[in-house]
Amino acid sequence: MGTGVTAASYLEQETHTIINQFKASMLKRSELDKYLNAADDATKIILLNLKRASELISSFKKVAVDRSSDAKQNFNIKKYIGAVILSLRPQLKKANHHIVVKCDDYIDLISYPGDFSHIITNLIINTLIHAYPSGIQGTITIDVSHQNDKLKLIYSDDGIGIPEKHLTKIFEPFFTTRRGHGGTGLGLNIIYNIVTQNLKGKILCTSQPNKGVTFTITIPTENGGTL
Known part of the structure; x- marks a missing residue:
């Protein structure tokens, strides 16, 4: 403006x-x-x-309404991810990172869009807080596919990565290495609970120092949504 x-x-x-x-x-x-x-x-x-x-x-309004609703809705996952990213533009503009979304246009779900909003938002915010030193620009990739009645969402960045000793703790509530610098230790715990409890799926994190981080989320469409 x-x-x-x-x-x-x-x-x-x-x-x-x-x-x-x-x-x-x-x-x-x-x-x-x-x-x-x-x-x-x-x-x-x-x-x-x-x-x-x-x-x-419009994106703010759509995402806000979806987050406040517990009802299943029919939505296109690629368009919805785009709306969530657009709603995060103020935060992303400061960092100037590049976001790549790989997803077929036809993947529609009957599921809980608010849950997907929380997942994408918290993953991106986690990257903004932890992945890149100040002034460093990076690339975030969101790869979505559907195979054998399962939706797979692979989120990755090319930041500094997560030390191996922390990988077993990152989904624990209040665990953070950035307390006092924007980290609350709740973002990844929220994602874990949404994926495993609400959507009946699984989430796995892999990382190597200075080679970024990858979160692989698998959701059964017969529980988390229907194509």
Whole structure:
């Protein structure tokens, strides 16, 4: 929105200048042409930023409603992951990481979208807090597939990884290596409970120092959802 406000302020200033020149009979054709070009550019910037803001608000509303509902819904997993990522744009914009979503367009679920929102959100926030030193840009990959009545979601980043001694503890409540720096120790525990209890699935984490981390989530579609 900041860029849109700047463009609107610039357009307002230039418009006042043109009006004053016109009233004083001092408006030149070259100045009018310059103003019209600037107004066209500013209008495009304003419309683009308003569209982005509208998309962001829509994603916030959709994700918020889904999280507050316990009812099963029919939803497209690829589109829904996109909506969750869009709702996280303010946090992602600061880090400027690249997110790649690999998922067939046709995978529809009858399941609990709010649970999937919590899973994706907490995984991404966990990456933002733990995976990359300040100023380092990375790539997050979300790979979704469906085989043999099971939905498989593989989430990975190319960050600093998790020490082997911590791998057996990461799903425990309140376990964190970043207490006081944004870590609560609850994010991965929430994911674990959602996957294993709500969706009757399994979650596995593998990692090597400086080679990133991979979370593999497997959910039976006869329990967690129906294709």
